[in-house]
Amino acid sequence: MKSRLGLALLVCAGLALAGQVLAPLVAEPWRQRREREPALRLEPGVAAAGQGVTLALLGGFRALVADAAWIQMYARWERRDLAGTEAFARLVTTVDPRPVYFWLNAARILAYDFPAWRIEAAGGYDAVPAAVQRAVNEAQAAAALELLGAARQRHPDSVDLWVEEANIHLNRRGDPLAAAAAYREAWARPRAPFYVARLRAEVLRRAGKRAEALAWLREIHPALPEADLGAGAELVLQRIRELEAELGVPAGDVYRPDR
Amino acid sequence: MKGAPFSFLRLGLVAQNTLREAVRQRLLHLFLGLALALVLGARSLRDFNFGAPELKFIADCGFGAMTLFGSALTIAATAQLFFSEIENRTALTLLAKPVWRAEFLLGKLVGVALLTALFCALLTGLLAAVLWVREGELMALDPEGFRGGRAVSYAMVALGGWLQWLRLVVLAAFTLLVASFARTQVFAVVCGFGVLVICHLQHLAQEAYTRAGSAVGVALGGLFGGMFPNFQVLSLADSLAAADLPAPGTMVRLTAYGLGWALAAGLLAVLSFRRREI
Numbered sequence: 001m002k003s004r005l006g007l008a009l010l011v012c013a014g015l016a017l018a019g020q021v022l023a024p025l026v027a028e029p030w031r032q033r034r035e036r037e038p039a040l041r042l043e044p045g046v047a048a049a050g051q052g053v054t055l056a057l058l059g060g061f062r063a064l065v066a067d068a069a070w071i072q073m074y075a076r077w078e079r080r081d082l083a084g085t086e087a088f089a090r091l092v093t094t095v096d097p098r099p100v101y102f103w104l105n106a107a108r109i110l111a112y113d114f115p116a117w118r119i120e121a122a123g124g125y126d127a128v129p130a131a132v133q134r135a136v137n138e139a140q141a142a143a144a145l146e147l148l149g150a151a152r153q154r155h156p157d158s159v160d161l162w163v164e165e166a167n168i169h170l171n172r173r174g175d176p177l178a179a180a181a182a183y184r185e186a187w188a189r190p191r192a193p194f195y196v197a198r199l200r201a202e203v204l205r206r207a208g209k210r211a212e213a214l215a216w217l218r219e220i221h222p223a224l225p226e227a228d229l230g231a232g233a234e235l236v237l238q239r240i241r242e243l244e245a246e247l248g249v250p251a252g253d254v255y256r257p258d259r
Numbered sequence: 260m261k262g263a264p265f266s267f268l269r270l271g272l273v274a275q276n277t278l279r280e281a282v283r284q285r286l287l288h289l290f291l292g293l294a295l296a297l298v299l300g301a302r303s304l305r306d307f308n309f310g311a312p313e314l315k316f317i318a319d320c321g322f323g324a325m326t327l328f329g330s331a332l333t334i335a336a337t338a339q340l341f342f343s344e345i346e347n348r349t350a351l352t353l354l355a356k357p358v359w360r361a362e363f364l365l366g367k368l369v370g371v372a373l374l375t376a377l378f379c380a381l382l383t384g385l386l387a388a389v390l391w392v393r394e395g396e397l398m399a400l401d402p403e404g405f406r407g408g409r410a411v412s413y414a415m416v417a418l419g420g421w422l423q424w425l426r427l428v429v430l431a432a433f434t435l436l437v438a439s440f441a442r443t444q445v446f447a448v449v450c451g452f453g454v455l456v457i458c459h460l461q462h463l464a465q466e467a468y469t470r471a472g473s474a475v476g477v478a479l480g481g482l483f484g485g486m487f488p489n490f491q492v493l494s495l496a497d498s499l500a501a502a503d504l505p506a507p508g509t510m511v512r513l514t515a516y517g518l519g520w521a522l523a524a525g526l527l528a529v530l531s532f533r534r535r536e537i
């Protein structure tokens with residue numbers, strides 16, 4: 001009995017010693033991995049996820065588990081179950097934060113569907129005062145923007161995340177200047193589509209910032225390839241002319257393309 | 260065993276025999292068949308895929324199959340191969356000859372390591388083939404999307420297979436450590452799965468103790484956590500892009516970490532087995 005206890009202690013001591021010697025070897029890769037993977041940290045979403053995360057972490061079927069959870073999320077979405085939908089949306093982005101698709105659609109549900117459900121549950125758009133509706137929209141937009149912020153930590157070069165943020169500022173919060181700032185960020189990302197730059201100018205113009213819109217269009221126009229129809233160089237030049245006319249820019253100061 | 264020096268030749272013979280015995284087991288065929296079916300069938304699961312790019316989804320299914328069925332195979336095969344020698348008394352006959360217990364036990368470990376190497380190599384090769392074929396089809400459908408050539412780094416796929424193998428070897432060594440003092444095969448198998456869970460989730464337990472602020476919890480969590488390897492470290496192959504390939508130095512460290520744990524658990528198993536009455 002004594003010998004068995006001694007052996008058990010010896011084995012434990014041996015394992016502890018091995019752990020002490022070997023752990024420093026992987027300290028840095030482990031630190032980097034934990035920073036990238038929310039599922040490897042004890043965050044509220046992980047704690048609430050239970051078996052789903054356990055299976056994903058144990059079995060490695062992260063994509064499959066995330067997809068199954070996404071289907072579960074839609075089942076709750078159909079029932080307009082706010083808490084369940086949000087919990088599963090956050091679970092999916094925790095288990096598999098790699099696809100931008102999950103982040104984008106979760107943010108859209110938070111920003112667009114949730115306010116409608118909450119207002120309808122409170123009596124409908126006719127019954128709920130406008131101030132309350134605004135507060136609900138603001139609160140849900142803030143939740144969606146927070147989710148997009150978390151998504152950007154994982155996908156810093158994603159244009160779509162910034163475009164979605166701009167859309168939420170514009171459509172849910174009615175803040176075109178914040179939308180313009182987000183479109184600018186989207187345009188700064190690699191492989192940003194040309195329409196993003198045009199949208200920024202348009203929201204600035206609608207916000208009454210015509211001089212800023214003009215300056216922006218003059219800044220981007222030289223970078224637009226004429227051969228690419230999607231770039232819309234002609235269209236941008238036409239808008240520049242319209243804005244110059246609206247602002248009464250003197251003939252000597254009008255924009256003259258180099259090409 | 261006194262007199263004859265430790266022999267790697269005898270160790271190799273035990274390993275060879277263990278491997279031969281293992282490949283005859285129906286258990287191996289079952290798990291291998293299931294894993295192969297899942298890797299090959301990953302393409303048919305595409306309809307359930309929403310977020311991940313298709314090739315990444317297929318790779319996830321492949322590595323998931325390797326982890327799940329590989330772990331089950333490793334634990335079951337290690338326990339069965341060890342206890343069959345004890346229960347059939349062949350260990351007694353073998354150890355009556357000039358064979359060290361260390362040679363016997365480490366030979367078993369090397370045999371299981373070879374078995375898992377075959378398993379991982381087969382599945383990694385099959386996964387790479389499935390990815391290659393599907394990537395070719397996607398390239399034909401959307402040449403613009405693959406303007407820069409193939410997107411999948413097959414070195415990354417191979418790295419994923421290598422890390423899976425390291426995990427399985429460590430798991431085999433721990434299962435053997437339990438088997439070296441366990442009285443029944445069932446106990447060794449159950450403990451093997453327990454080790455698998457601990458090695459995957461111990462970091463979450465440690466973090467929970469730390470957040471709870473309990474000094475006793477932190478101390479115990481640190482102590483037990485330090486006695487088990489962290490399998491999440493050996494899952495770095497998360498992407499399929501060549502740009503995400505870990506630096507060679509990191510790979511060396513990960514390999515040293517995996518093999519170091521396997522060696523430590525293997526040597527402790529020898530220590531324990533030396534005191535066992537057969």
